[in-house]
Amino acid sequence: MASDDGMGQSLRRIRHARGKSLAVVAGLAGISTSYLSRLESGERALDRRSLIIALARALEVAPSEITRSGVGLSGDLDEDRSLGDVRLSMLQASIGEPGGEVVSSSVLKIRANSVLDAQRRCDYSMVGSELPGLIRDLHTSLAAGRDDEALLKLAVLTHVQGTQAWLSAIGAAPDLAWQASLLARRAAERLDDPLFGAVSAFGTSFGLLSAGGFEPARRLLSAAEPGTATNEAMQVSGMLALTHALVAAAKVDAGSRRAALDQAADLAAHTGDANAMWFGFGPSNVGIWRMSVALEAGDHHEAAAIAETVDPRALAATRQAAYYREYGRALARLPKRQTEAVLMLRRAEKISPARIHRHPFMRAVLTELLARAKKEAVGRELRGMAYRSGLSL
Template structure:
């Protein structure tokens, strides 16, 4: 016997929950707003369950939390080197939340330098290094704050762009990432400046989207007033607009989705490529986000078409390049006669950042769908290798 997830782990879990609730395919499909045949294909693994809105609709139909279906945070630990740091990060967050961080009081300039190095490593997908440095940085930042030194802005930034981003990338439980978001919210409230509030809103929105609270996510994003008077402000405003477009897509608000994308694209034309607050906002990133938004809206052909307009080599960071190839692979996986291209794109994403494929909450389902089409050829072998490294039994 094995406790490893099977290739169709999400579909199997969906079917088990439906049976436990005593609900038929027709009833659940009707409540979720999809056809009975589509739900059957989701349960069998013939179709990938890789949209936030659909996961939330199914969770509501079955009266469970979205994570019960998606299995977020259920990937077996220990497969990636960065996993070794997870418990130390968990303990550091708990200690910070208790106002007993047990770190050292460190000069602000030194903390800023350490934070910069860590956030650069996160941007470059050096997740093992981030995990190794993060626990002590969390403790020292909070110890310095408790001693009365003003590191609130730095704390908000580290907890969103460092702690939350790292936890999300390695597939940790969303509740743990929410602890980081809560600490960022508290730090932003102390700092009380537009940029800190914007960083906090960005992290809060993603934390809320993870549990299907799209309306609250949209509300959080509407609060900061950064403006566009400077290049830095325009970049941050543009990033919030991109996040709003994803939230709107998950909510099914196509008008708001497009308006937010257009606003971000217009800002990017004026700012060019930038990296204010490690957002990496610019024309290339807007293209990647357009792909993600189209995928969330279920428009796979559009996502694939947008991918052809983006030059991945020019994207400003490894994390954006990994995301580009992953999203391109997700789009191609849903299109007819694009199997080999889909596998190749996902493999390129995995080569840049293994966690982006092996730990993303949608990828087990995407890999499971592709496995139903795999042959005993080189593409099939590549796919089965990725599925195995993602923790699936194939």
């Protein structure tokens, strides 16, 4: 397996290539020179969107230049083998030449539900194997004008909760996930249904977030109006509120962040734990999002405190992986909690290896834990996760 030294080394290489000093880049990014030095050495994890965007702007590069892994999709995981076919099926759909078969909406719905259920179970190998054929047949059937409204709804859900979520989970290039969100957006625009428009807005906002488009993401989320007339609408509105809170944290807007989280919590109290539009919205999921928002705001103590109020047993596998991942990420920065952090990250890895090995934030956290451990003794579990993630030991 190839190895790399994580985002810190990428950051240093880009800075040197730009001919900029630590002091200049730190000043432009709004951080101290010593903090930038620790980010480059891996002693501090580069795991906040706002900081990545600030550094990318200081260095005049795209954020993906910093977050890009040196390992890439090398075929280590079963799902990697499907990536090329998924990419091709999306390209064919985007140019109106899907190359599939005309299939009834009822059959396609069964197939789509199977894929989305596998996504929730973190069965990414199954999702990857089924997505290409589903995408081709779905778009071929749409082109034939069969069950138009039903198929458009399936297209929105398949591309946001299936294609885009899968691509993000396995660490594929952000532009591929963005293409999936655009296919969903096209379908949503044809539908003119507030609920499905909101699902599309959720997917598009994540694409904007990764590119540093915080304000466009905020406007898009604010414009979506699924309402609260039904339990389903409340769940979708709650997911938009949670996404809005994450955007606000990235924008360092504490007031909007708190208001959005309060709104989501209030809606979750009414809906309970549910799964409209495959979001898995409810009190338990709100807890995980509160952890993620606190981490984006740089408050690791708050994220760890929130984790202690969440029961991961009430969650689907994909959300359990997120819980343990974010809990580990929070504990990694707290004094004398590194051993617990490794335990939590290992639990996440057992559920979903890709979400640890491929996620740039998690690779940054592992690098920070390694940098600290080298001063003492590197634990077996930490060393194993770092190796499986392709990091230098």
